[in-house]
Each structure stands twice: as structure tokens, then as C-alpha cells.
Amino acid sequence: MKGLKLMVANWLEYAGLAIVYSLLAAAILEALLHLWQVQDPPLALGFRLSILVIPPLAPIIFSLLGPGWGSEPFRQQTALLELRRWLGPEPSLSHSGWALLLAVVAATTLLSIGLEADGYLRRPARQPHGSQPSLPLPADLKLALKRLADEGIAPFPILLVDRRDPAACTAGLRQPTILLSTGLVEMLDQDELEGVLAHEMAHGRRRDNWLGWLLFGLRLSSFYNPVALLAFHQIGHDMERICDAEAGRLTRKPVALASALLKVHQASRASTQTAPGWSRRVGRKAVALENRARRALVEDRIERLLHPEAVARVSYPGLRLGLAVVVAVGLAYLVV
Numbered sequence: 001m002k003g004l005k006l007m008v009a010n011w012l013e014y015a016g017l018a019i020v021y022s023l024l025a026a027a028i029l030e031a032l033l034h035l036w037q038v039q040d041p042p043l044a045l046g047f048r049l050s051i052l053v054i055p056p057l058a059p060i061i062f063s064l065l066g067p068g069w070g071s072e073p074f075r076q077q078t079a080l081l082e083l084r085r086w087l088g089p090e091p092s093l094s095h096s097g098w099a100l101l102l103a104v105v106a107a108t109t110l111l112s113i114g115l116e117a118d119g120y121l122r123r124p125a126r127q128p129h130g131s132q133p134s135l136p137l138p139a140d141l142k143l144a145l146k147r148l149a150d151e152g153i154a155p156f157p158i159l160l161v162d163r164r165d166p167a168a169c170t171a172g173l174r175q176p177t178i179l180l181s182t183g184l185v186e187m188l189d190q191d192e193l194e195g196v197l198a199h200e201m202a203h204g205r206r207r208d209n210w211l212g213w214l215l216f217g218l219r220l221s222s223f224y225n226p227v228a229l230l231a232f233h234q235i236g237h238d239m240e241r242i243c244d245a246e247a248g249r250l251t252r253k254p255v256a257l258a259s260a261l262l263k264v265h266q267a268s269r270a271s272t273q274t275a276p277g278w279s280r281r282v283g284r285k286a287v288a289l290e291n292r293a294r295r296a297l298v299e300d301r302i303e304r305l306l307h308p309e310a311v312a313r314v315s316y317p318g319l320r321l322g323l324a325v326v327v328a329v330g331l332a333y334l335v336v
């Protein structure tokens with residue numbers, strides 16, 4: 001029992017450090033994003049990905065590379081911020097600071113579970129490609145593919161599945177495959193289908209599924225961290241905006257893609273009203289929060305498609321990102 005309590009106390013202290021590091025990294029990196037006026041979406045994505053990567057790895061790396069890091073002399077002489085001075089001398093529920101931290105961790109964990117449950121219910125069926133029957137492609141879809149091919153956009157394999165709800169995604173690591181539902185194809189016209197296909201092909205060309213698995217692993221390792229949860233969703237939004245811009249540029253029909261987004265969002269809102277009763281009870285608050293965030297994202301994506309802005313490139317983007325990470329890690333080293 002004593003060993004279990006010690007393990008829980010060590011993990012809680014690690015979680016507290018990771019949350020503080022997340023706050024520190026987010027403050028520094030987001031501030032530098034605005035100070036340097038970074039408008040390039042891929043570079044902004046790199047900054048926000050660093051917010052996810054630094055916190056869970058920093059305590060482990062510091063303890064391995066610096067034998068004196070975290071020792072009592074380090075806490076007394078070097079550290080700028082000692083977590084135990086704020087939360088209590090040791091991880092324990094008898095100290096209000098640690099109790100508050102545990103409440104934050106528990107609430108974030110429940111929120112993460114609710115969001116995952118909601119995402120699972122919304123996700124298209126993901127049977128292996130070989131065992132999932134693909135329906136014949138309708139004429140509108142074939143014409144949209146032909147238009148993209150005429151623009152020099154190499155198509156990916158298309159898997160059409162019999163689902164009434166509108167759904168589109170890109171699956172597969174080695175060979176990206178676009179999954180479309182019959183409900184989506186029937187809902188959209190040719191121009192809108194062309195925009196959706198171009199968007200999904202942008203995901204495939206960028207190999208976003210690899211990044212998606214990395215993000216999934218980081219999310220699992222930071223399930224307790226509210227700052228990481230926000231960063232995760234921001235990165236997902238950045239990925240969608242990048243592919244929206246690419247699709248609008250390639251098809252030269254951004255309004256059609258905006259129209260498709262609005263139709264799919266409205267249909268998705270209607271479909272959530274008929275979800276199974278048990279799913280409405282699991283993470284109800286989390287689902288409501290996710291729905292509001294999804295609506296805000298769709299509105300932002302439509303606004304950007306209808307009113308695209310010229311993106312000013314900053315000089316030395318890699319150097320700026322590296323400098324920002326070094327500053328965030330360097331200050332994190334001084335927090336124990």
C-alpha cells in the first residue's frame with residue numbers, strides 16, 4: 001500500500017510539472033507567434049506541436065541529463081519556481097494545492113474520455129479496406145475526380161461506403177485512401193464534391209495520418225493536461241485550415257467548399273439528436289463543449305474560405321521555431 005501511495009504521489013508531481021510546463025510553453029510560443037506575426041499555417045502548427053511535445057518529455061529528459069536537477073540544492077539555489085512551495089511540501093490530499101491539482105487532473109481526464117466517446121460515435125466505420133465493400137462511384141463523383149485530374153491533382157483510391165450520415169476522411173499510412181459516405185455524395189453537388197475531394201487529397205499528400213497518430217499518442221500521454229487538450233484541438237484546426245486553403249487554391253472554388261462545410265455541419269447537428277441514449281449520458285458536458293468548438297471551427301473555416309488573406313512569410317522560420325523551443329525548454333528546466 002505504501003508503494004502504491006508513493007507511485008501515485010510521484011505521478012501526481014509529474015503531472016503537476018507537466019501542466020506547469022504546458023502553461024509556460026504555451027505562453028512563450030503563442031506570445032512569439034504574435035510578436036513575430038507568424039501567419040504561415042504550417043509554421044504555426046510547428047509552434048503548437050511543440051506545446052504538446054515539451055511538457056510530457058521535459059521532466060524525464062531533465063532527470064536523465066541533469067543528475068542534480070530536482071535535488072534539494074537545485075531547488076534552493078537554482079530553481080526559479082518550486083512547485084512544492086505553491087502546492088504543498090509533498091503530494092497529498094491533505095494539502096489544498098495538491099487537492100486542487102488532483103481535481104483539475106480528474107476533470108480533464110473525464111473531459112478527455114467524453115470527447116473520445118463523442119469522436120468514436122461520429123467516426124465513420126473503419127473496417128479494413130479489403131473487408132469493407134466499396135460501392136460503385138456515381139457519375140457526379142466520377143466527374144469531380146476527372147476535374148481534379150485535369151488540374152493535375154493525382155487522385156487517391158476512393159472507398160464509397162453505404163452510410164446515410166455525411167462523412168469524409170482520409171485513412172491509411174502507406175497508401176492514403178479517401179472514405180466517403182453515400183449520404184455525403186447525395187447531399188453535395190459536383191463543385192462541392194470537388195472541393196471535399198481536394199481537401200481530403202491535401203490531407204493525403206501532406207501525410208497527415210502520420211501526424212494524426214503522433215498527436216493521438218501525445219494526447220494519450222497527456223490525458224490529464226487541460227493545456228495539452230486545448231493545444232491538441234488547435235493543431236487539429238490548423239491542419240484543417242491548411243487543407244482548406246490548399247483545396248481552394250487548387251480548385252479555384254473556395255465558395256463551393258465553404259458551402260459543403262456548412263451542409264455537412266448542419267446535417268451532423270441533426271444526426272446527433274438521434275444518437276443512442278447511453279451516448280448522450282457519457283460526457284454530456286464534454287459533448288456540448290465539443291459541439292460549440294466544432295461550430296466555431298466551421299464558422300472560422302468558412303470565413304477564411306470566403307475571405308482569404310495573403311500570408312506574409314517570416315524570415316528564418318526554422319531558426320525562429322528552434323529559438324522559441326530553446327527558450328521554453330530552458331525556462332522549464334528552472335521549474336521543479
